[in-house]
Amino acid sequence: MHRSAPRIARVLACAAVPVLLVAGCSSGSDSSKKPDGAGSGKTSASAAPAAAKFAKLPDPCKSVTQATVGRLVPKVKDAAGTAAQSPVQDQRGGCSWNGLDGYQFRWLDVAMQRFDSAGGVGSGEEQARKRFTEQVAAAAQIKGATSVKADGVGDEATLVSALVEKDKLNYQDETVVVRTGNVIVILSHNGAGFEGAKTPAADQLQKDALAAAKEAVASVTAANAAANT
Secondary structure, three states: OOHHHHHHHHHOOOOHHHHHHHHHOOOOOOOOOOOOOOOOOOOOOOOOOOOOOOOOOOOOOOOOOOOHHHHHHHOEOOOOOOOOOOOOOOOOOEEEEEEOOOEEEEEEEEEEEEEEEEEOOHHHHHHHHHHHHHHHHHHOOOOOOOEEEEOOOOEEEEEEEEEEEEEEEEEEEEOOOOOOOOOEEEEEEEEEOOOEEEEHHHHHHHHHHHHHHHHHHHHHHHHHHHHHH
């Protein structure tokens, strides 16, 4: 026997999987904090580190195409996405989409963080490498999570897969953590079957998440190329 529509609406209100919290942007964590090393005021007697590769971030809500959003999130609630609130949009940003197609729920989330080179804390790339390691470790902490390197996505990338139980529902979650130069991109894609519907297959979600992550990484390069023209 199916529950009423209001019951489903209440479930949707908190349907995001906890793994999204590692993003630090669009999943509602401390996005007001400055990235490590940004504006720290630390100085060093050593030579200044090399300038960071990327000087800006793209609009996260445009980092994946509308076609990709439509494919990964059927019957998306808002195709334009919901942007994360960030006081430092050139350093942090995020966007999320969700949709319910019958009893199949899908969520897509993109979070980005850029690091500037600074004396005393190192180059932007060094800082991004450190954050990449931290974010992979954080995503992998979920019970039962598995992780594999994802070749061909940015400078380095890891795919973390987990079946997460929340509110008596099983969410299949795929999180791709990527470093491209001095920028970290975290793309999460998850889904669940409501009212006894089948949980989406992990392999398809993984394929879709990796493809979307490549788009998001490409958008970083494109945004900076446009800024230099």
